[in-house]
Amino acid sequence: MKLKKISILFILLPLCIFFTACSKENDNAPKQSENIIDFEQGNMNFTEGAGEQTFSFTTNTAWVVSVASTRNRGVPWCTVAPTSGNAGSHTIKVTTTPNETYDDRSVTVTLKAGAEVKSFVVSQKQKDALLLTNDKFEVDQAGGTVTVEVKSNVSYTATIGEECKDWIKESNSTRALSTTTKSYTVAMNEDGKKREGSIIFSDGSLTETVHIYQAGGSIILLSQNDCHVSASGEEITVELRSNCDYEVVMPSVDWIKETMTRGMSSHTLHYTVAPNDSYDGRKTEIIYRDKSDSSIADTLTILQAQKDAIIISEKEVKVGSEGGTVEVKIDANVDFEMQLPDVEWISETSTRGLSTHKKYLKIAENTGETSRTAEVVFKNTTSGIEETLTVSQSAKGKRVKVHVEKAGTLSDYIAESEKLNVEELEVSGNLGGKDIAFIREMAGTYNHANTEGKLVYLDMTEANIVADGEYYLPNSSGKEYLPTENTIGERMFTSRGLQTILLPKSVTSIDDRAFSSCHSLNKVVIYENSVKTIGMAAFEYCSSLADIVLPEGVTTIARSAFWGCSSLSRIDLPEGVTTIGHSAFYGCEKLSSVKLPNSLTTIEGFAFSGCNGLTITIPDNVESMSMLTFPTVLDLI
Known part of the structure; x- marks a missing residue:
């Protein structure tokens, strides 16, 4: 069907006239001649493991078979062979790879011969999972409420152990998508001793156990x-x-x-x-x-320790990328030797007046992109007594790679003198409030007027944002800017310099105003099935933002989410999005193309106001749409 392109005034022309016209065109469409014969293939279903099935057909002309592209952009999980041929009878093999994800997946296979097209859907079952975010809880004597988050894609039962049914009771539970939050009330412990209970989650084959420990009367x-x-x-x-x-x-x-x-x-x-x-x-x-x-x-x-002991003053020293000399003080009452690690960047040096209980280590400059660590051993070869000194050195250069094992220690790997010169940072591990504050300074933040950080590229793909109780932004007028688990929080990455950000795979939410007024930000990468909600004004006034792909899993585009993103020219909203909030794309003056999903039901007022060159297709499922959603005149398809 060839759709008509109509310029309309919302005030004058109801949408129903347009849809009625389209329906009549369908009724009068001419039938194609039959080129595909004996095609009876219905939809194919596969288990989660690798699989193989076939389908057959006959054509009286040349043909091709294709598999639709999937959104993950990785190696295709479904393939067909052969993919083309001439007239005659043919059998096609459909092959799937193992599904290692926790979601069902499907793709369309299309057969085309001449002007005739046939298609069917290939579906593959998900990998079954039953996961608990925490399996141990400690409750004080007074009792309280325990909340267990269960992530699953299978039906399961939760059974309270026989030994604790009289003091652990299930209370109200909530459910959101595939995550269930189960709540349990723990009664006061009137016994003088601590006690232990268990809750078993099982689907018959997968089993997870939560242990609850409660303190007794005296501690x-x-x-x-x-x-x-x-x-x-x-x-x-x-x-x-x-x-x-x-x-x-x-x-x-x-x-x-x-x-x-x-x-x-x-x-x-x-x-x-x-x-x-x-x-x-x-x-x-x-x-x-x-x-x-x-x-x-x-x-x-x-x-x-016994008399023949070796004790060093510090178990660990940290050195900047420029290198230098490290003094190690040793308390020992036996002879010892210093065993250097098998690396080129640490060597022994000497100074005038060297004491037998001091050693000096020369640390070479680190010109690489990655921080490094080595161990120096002080050992008595007779008794075997030894002490170990860990030497850690930060990286230097425009691009730096750092793994932060303990939240709050990013500054240990990037020297204070170097943090404002790093242009690209790839960071993994656990990031707390102090680490995020450090990154903000590297990028030049609005609340640090004298910060001239040069950071423009930030890759946090393998990092986790943890709630460690530390501020990432000085508290203002009573507002507490503390990190929340797996969340890009309010004003977390507002900066003058950041241009490209790769968000952690573990992030599930982009909160209100997370990137508000990041005028230099032009690219954000969000990983598939990660973020569920784009918060209110999350990318407000990101005037350089030109590249953002919203993955499957997003359900809500909140109020003013992309307000004033004047460089944004195109955006595709994935299946699953149900609501576009008030003024969500207000003032996106270059936005000319928006793909709306069939799942969309609500478009709130002024959602696309100011998008004067916009061409858009309204899905049939939209139930609520303000008359002021769009500019006064716009192209509808």
Whole structure:
């Protein structure tokens, strides 16, 4: 059917006239001559594993078979062979690769001979999964609510263990897409001892267990249970938590004594450990127990090194990319040797007045893109006693690759003197509030007037954003800018310089104003089946944004999401999007083409206002659309 292109005024011409006209054209379409004979293939279904099926047909002319493109842009998971031929009878093999995702997938296979076209759908079952985001919960004596997030694509049952049915009860649960949030109420523990319960999630073959631990009536808890002391002796401090009267049982040894201080606290205790003059290590225990119930207790074990010990002042040193000399102080009462790692960038050097208990390491300049780490061992070859020093060096250059194992430590890998010169950053691992603040400074942020960072390219594909309780933006007027798990938060990456951002695969939400007023930002990569919602004003005034692909999984384009993105010329909204919010694309003056999905039901007011050159097709499923959604005059198809 050839559609007519009509210029209309929304005020004057109802859409129903247009749709009626199209229906009549369909009724009068001429029938094609039959070129494909004996084609009876229906839709094909495959299990999640690799598979192979065939279909047959006869034609009286040349033919081709094709498989529609899939949105993941990777290696095709469905192929056909052969793909073309001449008149006659033919059998085509359809092959699928294993489905390693947690979603069903499908694709259309099309047979064309002359002007005639036949097609059918190939579907493949998903990989079954039953996953818990957390399988251990600790609840205090007063009880409370435990929330378990279950991600699954199979039907399952949740069974509370027999041992805890009387004190764990299921409460209201919620469901969103394939994630279910199960809530359980834990009653107050009136027993004097801690208790343990379990909840089993199962579909018959897949099983996951949640363990719930609840504290008892009395608590005595040490901040640490083992304390290692050098042979020279030292003062140690013990931090203790308790909710009962307790007593301290000291060991029958003369080398450890309690130290009395002016600032004595019942929960901070100090002890003096005497020097160890023997050639054997020694060990003792201090017991802290409830005066009324000695079974409630915690024990501190003190282990003191023997006389022939090697102790270094620091277990780890961090060096900037420019290199330099590192001094290592060693406390030792035996001969030792320093064993250097098998790397070219660490060597021993010397200085005037070198002490036998100091070593100097020369660290070469790191001109590569990746930070590096090596270990230096100090060892007594007779007794085998050894200590290890870890040397970490940051990278230098316009492009830097960093893996952040512990959130908050990105600054350990990029020297303060170098952070404003890095132009491209590829970061993996765990990013907390301090790490994001550091990246913002590298890119030149609006709230740091003197920051002249040069960062333009940021790849966070393999990173996770974690809620570590640290601010990524100084709090303003009571507003707390703290990271949330797997979320691009409000104003998180507002910057003067960033041009390209690859979001983490683990991100599930882009919150309100996440990239608001990033005038230099021209490309954002969002990975498939990751983000569900584009928040309010998320890309507001990103005036250079020209390239963004919204993947399958997105359901909502919130209010003003792309307001003022004046460089955006085209955008395809994936299947699954149901709502386009008020003023979502307001003022996108270069936007000339928008593909709307069949899933769309609501287009709110002024959604495309100011898009004066826009050509658009309205899906049949749209139920609600304001008369002010579009410019006064626009092309509809």
